Amino acid sequence: MSKKEKRVTLIRFDPRRIRRLRPLARLVSGLLPWCGPLSLLAGCTAMALARLSLRQLLLELCMTELLVALALALPGIALHEIGHMVAAIADGCAVDEVGIYVCGWRVTSAYVSMDRHHNDRSGVQQALAGVRAESLYAGILLLLGTVWNRPVFVATSVCHIFSITEQLLPLAQHDGEAALSARLGVESIAALAKITFAQPVRWRQLLHRGADGRRALVLLALVHWAGFLAILFVVLFAVFQVLALFLC
Incomplete structure (x- = not known):
């Protein structure tokens, strides 16, 4: 609010x-x-x-x-x-x-x-x-x-x-x-992702924990960059619609 x-x-x-x-x-x-x-x-x-x-x-x-x-x-x-x-x-x-x-x-x-x-x-x-x-x-x-x-x-x-x-x-x-x-089972995955990528030591530790750690790091990365990826998708969609409008 x-x-x-x-x-x-x-x-x-x-x-x-x-x-x-x-x-x-x-x-x-x-x-x-x-x-x-x-x-x-x-x-x-x-x-x-x-x-x-x-x-x-x-x-x-x-x-x-x-x-x-x-x-x-x-x-x-x-x-x-x-x-x-x-x-x-x-x-x-x-x-x-x-x-x-x-x-x-x-x-x-x-x-x-x-x-x-x-x-x-x-x-x-x-x-x-x-x-x-x-x-x-x-x-x-x-x-x-x-x-x-x-x-x-x-x-x-x-x-x-x-x-x-x-x-x-x-x-x-x-x-x-x-x-x-x-x-x-966590309080906030977004807060956890923010903390993880703000401290390089944390995500480096995940990288050295094998397959489970790498999967967790990929999930945290997707959560951390979700806003940017969403904006990128909207921009590309808008550009596509404008091009389609002029080409049709």
Whole structure:
């Protein structure tokens, strides 16, 4: 949270209410790993069957529809945090409150204040629950936008897909990094990678530990340079799109 952002609490939870919600949370948490990917698959399949051009749909957007797209994006942000909350409740964690960060008149992000499990299974499930919920919403928007021929729905879905992709990267304070850290049983793999490459002695020690050490060093290098690789990919993708636009 930056200094200009304000934290606004929307919901405070009573522990007794949390216990009553646990059976429903376990059901939803069990369905999310399937519903999210299936929703995206259904939306992409509908676009393929309709033979719609994503580029043409996005070019049809006007300024008013862009504002509508921003409004449609807000439920996706909320669902992302609700996904984390549901997974936490299902695992028996304490959830205190749900709120948003506001900068001026803009809602920049949402948050869930809760205890997190750092063991293997529950930690991974909690970390990935947000992107699963967001992918469910993105898939529904993509499907509706294709069936109803509404570019604004498709544009919002594309924004969420980019957001999901970003969150899955092993960057500090991202869901992908939290999931990988939980899987490996460390507090933060990003912090560990930063420390390792800031001190040459550490990565030299890994190099001399045989195959396991070299694999660990490769993983830490990918985590450490994930941001740079992501920016490079976006730049190359943008250049490719510009070239394709002029050549077509």
